[in-house]
Amino acid sequence: MARIALTGTASFLGGRLLRRLVAARGADAVLAVDITPPPTTLQGVRHRMLDLTLPGADRRLVEVFREEGVDTVFHTAFFTTPRRDTSYSHELESIGTLHLAAGAAAAGVRHLVLRSFTAVYGARGQNPSFLTEEKRPDSGSRLGWVRDKAEAEEHAFSFSRRYPGLGVTVLRFATLLGPGVHTFYTRLLSKRAVAVLLGYDPLLQLLHPDDALDAAVLALEHGPAQVVNVVPRTAMTLLTALHLADKVTLPVPHPAAYPLAELWWGAGVGEAPGAFLDCARFPFVADGAKARSTLGFEARHSSREALEAFLAYRYPEARPPAAEELAVSEAGASELGA
Amino acid sequence: MSDMAKVVPIARGRRRAPRPKPKAEPGALEQRVHELEQELRVERQAKRADSLLVALARAVSSGAGALDWASLGRLQRALYFAWHSEETDAYGADARFAERLEPFLEFLYAMWWRVEATGTEHVPARGAGLVVANHSGVLPYDGLMVQLAIKHEHPARRLCRMLALDMFALLPMLAPLLSKSGSVRASPENAERLLREGELLGVFPEGVKGIGKRYRERYKLARFGRGGFVRVALRTGTPIIPCAIVGAEEIHPVVGKADWLGRPFGLPYFPLTPTFPWLGPLGLLPLPTKWSIDFGEPIDLGEHGPEGAEDPILVNRIAESVRETIQRMVDGRLARRRSIWFG
Numbered sequence A: 001m002a003r004i005a006l007t008g009t010a011s012f013l014g015g016r017l018l019r020r021l022v023a024a025r026g027a028d029a030v031l032a033v034d035i036t037p038p039p040t041t042l043q044g045v046r047h048r049m050l051d052l053t054l055p056g057a058d059r060r061l062v063e064v065f066r067e068e069g070v071d072t073v074f075h076t077a078f079f080t081t082p083r084r085d086t087s088y089s090h091e092l093e094s095i096g097t098l099h100l101a102a103g104a105a106a107a108g109v110r111h112l113v114l115r116s117f118t119a120v121y122g123a124r125g126q127n128p129s130f131l132t133e134e135k136r137p138d139s140g141s142r143l144g145w146v147r148d149k150a151e152a153e154e155h156a157f158s159f160s161r162r163y164p165g166l167g168v169t170v171l172r173f174a175t176l177l178g179p180g181v182h183t184f185y186t187r188l189l190s191k192r193a194v195a196v197l198l199g200y201d202p203l204l205q206l207l208h209p210d211d212a213l214d215a216a217v218l219a220l221e222h223g224p225a226q227v228v229n230v231v232p233r234t235a236m237t238l239l240t241a242l243h244l245a246d247k248v249t250l251p252v253p254h255p256a257a258y259p260l261a262e263l264w265w266g267a268g269v270g271e272a273p274g275a276f277l278d279c280a281r282f283p284f285v286a287d288g289a290k291a292r293s294t295l296g297f298e299a300r301h302s303s304r305e306a307l308e309a310f311l312a313y314r315y316p317e318a319r320p321p322a323a324e325e326l327a328v329s330e331a332g333a334s335e336l337g338a
Numbered sequence B: 001m002s003d004m005a006k007v008v009p010i011a012r013g014r015r016r017a018p019r020p021k022p023k024a025e026p027g028a029l030e031q032r033v034h035e036l037e038q039e040l041r042v043e044r045q046a047k048r049a050d051s052l053l054v055a056l057a058r059a060v061s062s063g064a065g066a067l068d069w070a071s072l073g074r075l076q077r078a079l080y081f082a083w084h085s086e087e088t089d090a091y092g093a094d095a096r097f098a099e100r101l102e103p104f105l106e107f108l109y110a111m112w113w114r115v116e117a118t119g120t121e122h123v124p125a126r127g128a129g130l131v132v133a134n135h136s137g138v139l140p141y142d143g144l145m146v147q148l149a150i151k152h153e154h155p156a157r158r159l160c161r162m163l164a165l166d167m168f169a170l171l172p173m174l175a176p177l178l179s180k181s182g183s184v185r186a187s188p189e190n191a192e193r194l195l196r197e198g199e200l201l202g203v204f205p206e207g208v209k210g211i212g213k214r215y216r217e218r219y220k221l222a223r224f225g226r227g228g229f230v231r232v233a234l235r236t237g238t239p240i241i242p243c244a245i246v247g248a249e250e251i252h253p254v255v256g257k258a259d260w261l262g263r264p265f266g267l268p269y270f271p272l273t274p275t276f277p278w279l280g281p282l283g284l285l286p287l288p289t290k291w292s293i294d295f296g297e298p299i300d301l302g303e304h305g306p307e308g309a310e311d312p313i314l315v316n317r318i319a320e321s322v323r324e325t326i327q328r329m330v331d332g333r334l335a336r337r338r339s340i341w342f343g
Helices: A012-025 A057-068 A086-106 A144-162 A184-189 A209-222 A238-244 A254-266 A274-281 A289-295 A303-314 A321-328 A333-337 B028-067 B069-083 B095-112 B141-153 B166-170 B174-180 B188-196 B228-236 B259-265 B280-284 B306-310 B312-336
Strands: A003-007 A030-034 A046-049 A070-075 A111-117 A167-173 A193-197 A226-230 A248-252 B116-118 B129-133 B160-164 B200-203 B240-246 B292-295
Touching: A003 A012, A003 A057, A012 A030, A012 A209, A030 A057, A046 A057, A057 A070, A057 A086, A070 A086, A070 A209, A086 A111, A086 A144, A111 A144, A111 A209, A144 A167, A167 A209, A184 A303, A193 A238, A193 A254, A193 A274, A209 A226, A209 A289, A226 A289, A238 A248, A238 A303, A238 B069, A248 A254, A248 B069, A254 A274, B028 B069, B069 B095, B095 B141, B095 B174, B116 B141, B129 B141, B129 B228, B129 B312, B141 B160, B141 B200, B141 B240, B141 B292, B160 B166, B160 B174, B160 B188, B166 B174, B188 B200, B188 B228, B228 B240, B228 B306, B228 B312, B240 B312, B292 B312, B306 B312
Parallel strands: A003 A030, A003 A070, A030 A046, A070 A111, A111 A167, A167 A226, A193 A248, B116 B292, B129 B200, B129 B240, B160 B200
Antiparallel strands: B240 B292
C-alpha cells in the first residue's frame, strides 16, 4: 500500500495535517518523518526518526521510503517564525529539502508537496495588486528566511526536472492565523502595543488553518500541480487588523524603524529581523485563481474571520470588543462557536 | 455588517422611541416595518457619529487615567474607523475613506481650481475604458481630479481607478491615500487584470517625466513611456479616451531641481518651486489656478486585434498618435486661455 510520508510533524501545520490524514485514511496510510515522535494520542502512526540536516540523510531517506512503500511526500519542515540561528534554518530548509528531494527521487516517489509561503514573493512596493504563480520567489531577498525557502523550492524543481517521475507541488500559503497558531505574528498580536510604520497600511492576507488543511488535502488528491497560491477569501489592511484587535499602534517613521528593529532583533528582544518590516510596509497579496481552477479549492474564511477566530482563541476569558460585536452581527456567530 | 460592528454600549436605547403597539388594521404591518427601518437607520447614523465622540469624551473626562493601554487602544480604534471602513475591496479601495476625503477634494475641485470638465460623455458608461491623460503638477492631484470629474459629471458616476506611479506607491502617507481612493500601482499586470474585469482605468503614460516637468517645459508632452498602455489596450480590446488637463502645470511651478536632496528619501526627483522647500509645509500648498479637463473622442483599437500588441512598430505608432491628439487638445485649450488664474 502506498503511504504518504509527512515531515515536520512536530510543526503546527504538519501535526494538524497528520491528524487530518489519520482520520481520513487510517493510521497505516501515513508515515511521520521527524526528529521528534508524533503525539502519543495518535496511536499506531508509523514514525521514523530522521534528521534532514545530517549528511547522509538522503541515503537514509531512500531506505525509509523504499521500506515503507512511500509514494507521496508532504514536506512541512519549515520555520514560520524567523530564528536567530540562521545557519541551522538554512541547513534545515534549504539543505534539508535538497536531501529530501534527492531521497524521494531516488526512491521513486511520485509526488513531492512543499509547504511554502506567499511571503517568498517578497513584500515590495513594486508588486502588482495580485501576485500570480508565475512570479519567481525573491531569491535575492535581504531576509535569510525568504532566501532559504526560495532555495528549497528551487531544489525541489531541479530534481523534478532531472527525474521526470517525480512531480512537485509547491503550496504557497498566506500568513497563517487562527486557533492554535503560534508564530511571531501571533506574538505581536498578543502585545498591548504594536509598532507600525508611519504612513503605511498595506493589505494583508490571513489564512485560517482549516483552509490551509483543506488545500493541503486537495493537493494530495490532485497530484503534481507545480506552484499554487493558497489564500483566504478576502484581504484586509494591517491597521484594520490591529485596531479590530484593539491594539495600541505606535507609528514609527520608516527610516528610523529599520535600524531600530534590527537593533531590537540583534539585542534578542525583537520578534523578527528588521527587514521583515517590509511586510508591514508593502503588500504581498497573492492571487488564488489557480488553486480554484486546478485544485478546486475555495477558501471558507476571509482574513477577518481568521483574525477573529484567533482573537477568540487567544482571549477566551475577556472576549475583546471585536468578538462581542461579531456575536451580534449576522455572520459571526458560527465562527465563534467553532 | 460594518455598520453593525460599530456598537459602543453607551447611550443605547436613549434614542429609541417607545414602541407603539401594532394595530390590527390592514397595512399597519407595512407601516410598522417602515417605521422600524427608519428607526434603525437613525440609530445606525447616531452610532457611527457616537463611537468617535464617545471615545473622545471618555478620554477627556478620565484625564490621565485614560492613559492605560486598553482605553488608548479603543480610542485609536474609534479614530481609525471614523475614517476607514472595516472592509476594503480586493484592490484596497475604501468606501468610507473616499467618503471622508471627498469634501476636501470637492473643495479643491469646485472652489480652489474651479475645474471645468467637458466631454465626459466620451467616457463609456459601462465596460472597460482607458482614460489617457497628460501628467503634471508634482503631486498626483491631477489623477484625483480626473477621478472626481468622472464621478461627478458622468451620468454613470463611475469610479475611475488611476494607475499610480511607482514612486507614489512607495511614499509614506501617499501610498495608502492613493490605494484607499481606488488607485493601483501602474503595472501591465494590474492594468490588464482590471480592464478584463471591465473597470475604468486612468493612466498617465508620461510618468515621472511628465509630473516633474520644469515650468519652462510646461504643456510639452513628454515621451509616452514604452507604449505599455497601448499594448494593454490592444490585448484587452479596450477603447482609449484621450484626456487633456490644463491648469495643473502651474500649481507647483518647478523652477529647478535638486535631485540629490531627494535621493536619501527614495524620490526620483526633488522639485524646487518658488515656495518649496523655502516655506516648509506651506510650500506644499498648490496655487489656485483655473483647471480644465477635456475628454476627447474614444479611439477604438478593435481593428488591430489582440495580436497587434506584439507589433512594436504599430504600438509605437498608436502611442505617438494618442500623444499628438492630447497635445492638440492641450494646445487648443491653451490658445483659448487668457489667464492662468481665471481661464
